[in-house]
Amino acid sequence: MNNKTSSNILIVGVGGQGVLLASEILSDVAMRAGFDVKKSEVHGMSQRGGVVSSHVKYGPKVFSPIIPYGQADILISFEQAEALRALDWVKKGGLVATSRTRLVPPIATGGQFTYPDDPVTEIRKKIKNVVALDADKIALELGNIRLVNTLLLGAISSGLQFDNAAWEQSLKARVKAKFVDLNLKAFARGQNAAAEAVAS
Amino acid sequence: MKRLLSGNEAVARGAYEAGIKLAAAYPGTPSTEILETLAEEYRSVYSEWSPNEKVAFEVGIGSSLGGARTLVAMKHVGLNVAADPFMTFAYTGVRGGFVLVSADDPEMHSSQNEQDNRYYARFAQIPFLDPSDSQEAKDFVRRGCEISELFDTPVMLHMTTRISHSKSLVEENDPVTPPELPFAHEMEKFVMIPANARKRHVVVTERMEKLRKFAEETDLNVLEENGSDVGIITGGISYQYAKESMPNADYLKLGLGFPLPLEKIRRFVESHKTTIVVEELEPFYEEAINAAGLKVEGKEYFSRLGELSPYLVSKGLYEAGLAEQAKGADFEAESLFPRPPILCPGCPHRGAFMALKKLKVPVTGDIGCYTLAVLPPLHVMDSCICMGASIGNAIGLEKVDKSHKGVVAVIGDSTFLHSGITGLLDAVYNKSNVTVMILDNRVTAMTGGQQHPATGFTLMGEPTRQVDFVELCKALGVEEDHIRQVDPYDYQGTIDAVKEQMEKAGPSVLITTRACVLMPKRIIDRAYKVDLDLCNGCSACFRIGCPAILPSKEMTRRNRPKAVIDPTLCTGCTLCAQVCQPEAIIPVEEPSTVAK
Structure with missing residues (x-):
């Protein structure tokens, strides 16, 4: 368990992936623990396939809602190349959890730009602490693509000081009642995947 | 318990707490969620999507005239549309308190320019408030109503994208009951014939004097003394960035951004070795302070372009010799492929632009999702200026450019109703040969799927009459056989239809008939x-x-x-x-x- 009293978490993905739920749950956990919380994202292009990011900051007192470059303790990414793109936001010794989802935009099909062959390997060259999961696949197996949010939160949960009871409380507050059990399952799967990644 | 609210949700809460009775707006990023939240959570406030910002503003004036506390909301460029009633309403003043929310978009996350609307407040000689987080965004709505009523003036609440779309903790209060002010005939005050308007202009200048005194005394302008010889004058989101960089400097945080408390500022400047102004976009405060004969620094160290950030402010303070170090680093050049926003899979606009690309005709564009067609690989569109501009642009281009057989204007359903109707009227009246393509996806899509006069529902969810685009175009004078509909999923059919419409003499209209695939509900057929x-x-x-x-x-x-x-x-x-x-x-x- 990490006892830090403040943390910066950057969440990235591609418009349409629904990355905002993860930041809502995360902010809720921090708020219930008594921290000052700020979170920032830009709407407008959120469903149009562009890059989407959400910044979550908590601590005794938070001023700016945006994380400065190089100051993220944790990076959560819904898409592997987006994790690579956002990598320089992460502090030395930071934690990265990324889905292995591969979304190649039309612009990278024309020859001028190419999608990297193996973004996760590139990421591991720079950051030690990396959890990469087939999040979309696991979420669909569990029954709903939106579960990627809780899977990834489970995967980074060891990097934050909140216990499972606190996460459970926030999940219940932020997710429709009929989806709570599925989300708890997804959260546990994420935690296990992270534990396995550390062990290996 | 406190709630984590976005600035926009906080403004909606603030409207409820202030006892606002009516709110009107046209959707526009970053302001849209204010009215959406009101309609969803605070049903006691009558709220509506008006066809455009000018109408929203005028509806708001009517409500104030009826004695109700009123809120109108729009994005920065929306105030350009509403500038006509806005400038004269500054003369008449109010009955019920009136708050105009102007949500500016520094960095142009979703806008065609990044104009600094603080100048509008000065232009109209009305006060503006500058919240720096969601708590203030909420509280300043009620404060705005009170100032509005006390000084008989509309008040602008100046939001920016980072305030509107950041969430922070908010302490909620119970709603207040505002003073009752039933409608009364006040012709000299509200009927702006020249004889009355001349008198009101005098009132405006007297009001400014009173507001200047108020600015010196109000607790909206907060002095934070930490015993530093560095003084920072700031407001809005810039305050948060500066605090993060130099928490122990002295601050004069401006909650009331116009008129400025120049005496208070004079004392602040004189009692500090160095005073620096931190503000986004234009040197609005800096120039006013310098004009008062006070020496402050500012834009020498902070860009006039785009958003500030914790790093840019920290860097500026460092370069000014005030901060010990610049916290953070410059962004490195992007080495990965870019990922610009694009039309969604199944977007009905795609077929329309595939056809226009094939035909290689000049295409004047407009504001909406379909503007994304300008990006490769579709890469179709020759202009995009403001809401409704496509049709006027096409008329002008067609009048002078004889190298083409015609020009196509593309405009969405909501944008056409917002300000395309008068353009089409001009095309009929002045016998233009343009072809107007109304890309009717039956929703205001770019801002997230809002209702409009052709969707059949109001903002508050009531069924209502629906505009019939064919009948509307006929009523504007377009000949019946010059109006056609086409399924944009039919590629060859769309090419043929555009060609056919362009060959007709006089203005023609082509309406596409597929709904947005995402909103109001996701449409999925066999893959x-x-x-x-x-x-x-x-x-x-x-x-x-x-x-x-x-x-x-x-x-x-x-x-x-x-x-x-x-x-x-x-x-x-x-x-x-x-x-x-x-x-x-x-x-x-x-x-x-x-x-x-």
Whole structure:
């Protein structure tokens, strides 16, 4: 368990992936623990396939809602190349959890730009602490693509000081009642995947 | 317990707490969620989407005239549309308190310019408030109403994207009951014939004097003394960035940004070795302070372009010799492929622009999702200026440019109703040969799926009458046989329809008939797939710019990637199949019957 009293978490993905739920749950956990919380994202292009990011900051007192470059303790990414793109936001010794989802935009099909062959390997060259999961696949197996949010939160949960009871409380507050059990399952799967990644 | 609210949600809460009775707006990023939250959570406030910001503002004036506390909200450029009533309402003043929310978009996250609307407040000689987080965004609505009533003036609440779309903790209060002020005939105050307006202009200048005194005393302007010899004058989100960089400097935080408390500022400047102004975009405060004969620094260290950030402010303070270090680092050049926003899989606009690309005609554009067609690979559009401009642009271009047979204006349904109607009226009146394509996807899509006068529902969810675009165009004087509808999922049919409409003398209208695939509900048909044995790697399907079509790992003999379709993204619009010469794109359930 990490006892830090403040943390910066950057969440990235591609418009349409629904990355905002993860930041809502995360902010809720921090708020219930008594921290000052700020979170920032830009709407407008959120469903149009562009890059989407959400910044979550908590601590005794938070001023700016945006994380400065190089100051993220944790990076959560819904898409592997987006994790690579956002990598320089992460502090030395930071934690990265990324889905292995591969979304190649039309612009990278024309020859001028190419999608990297193996973004996760590139990421591991720079950051030690990396959890990469087939999040979309696991979420669909569990029954709903939106579960990627809780899977990834489970995967980074060891990097934050909140216990499972606190996460459970926030999940219940932020997710429709009929989806709570599925989300708890997804959260546990994420935690296990992270534990396995550390062990290996 | 406190709630974590976005600035926009906080403004809605603030409207409820202030006892606001009516709110009107036209959707526009970053302001949209204010009215959406009101309609969803605070049903006691009457709220409406008006056809455009000018009408919203005028509805608001009527409500204030009726004695009700009133809020109107718009994005920065929306105030350009509403500038006419705004400038004169500053003369008449109010009955019920009136708050105008201007949500500016520094960095142009979703806008065509980044104009600094603080100048509008000075232009109209009305006060503006500058919240720096959600708590203030909420509280300043009620404070705005009180100032509005006390000084008989509309008040601007100056939001920016970072305030509107950041969430922070908010302490909520119970709603207040505002003073009762039933409608009364006040002709000298509200009927702005020249004789009355001349008198009101005098009132405006007297009001400014009173507001200047108020600015010196109000607790909206907060002095934070930490015993530093560095003084920072700031407001809005810039305050948070500066605090993060130099928490122990002295601050004069301006909650009331106009008129400025120049005496208070004079004392602040005189009692500090160095005073620096931190503000986003234009040197609005800095110039006013310098004009008062006080020496402050500012824009020498902070860009006038785009958003500030914790790093940019920290860097500026460091370069000014005030901070010990610049916290953070510059962004490194992007080495990865870019990922610009694009039209969604199944977007009905795609077919329209594929046809226009094929025909190589001049296309004047407008504001909406379809503006994304300007980006490669579609790469179609020759202008995009402001809401409704496509039609006027097309008329002017067509009058002078004889190298083409005609010009096509493309405009969405909501944008057409916002300010395209008068453009089409001009095309009829002045006998223009333009073709107006109304891309009717039956929703205000770009801002997230809002209702409008042709959707059949109001903001508060009541069924209502629906505009019939064909009848509307006829009523404007377009000849009946010059109006056509077309299914934009029919590629060749759309090409033929555009050609046919362009050949007609006088203005013609072509209306596309497919609804948005995302809103109000997701439309998914049978997905398509690529038969890799048939795919010859010609890349025709890549060139329609659909996010569901990806290069596969399998290459042709000439080493070109064959295509593959992501079945979870494909909506089955069939447009890619229609441009596939070898007919390799087929529905998923059907086995390929083509002999190998």
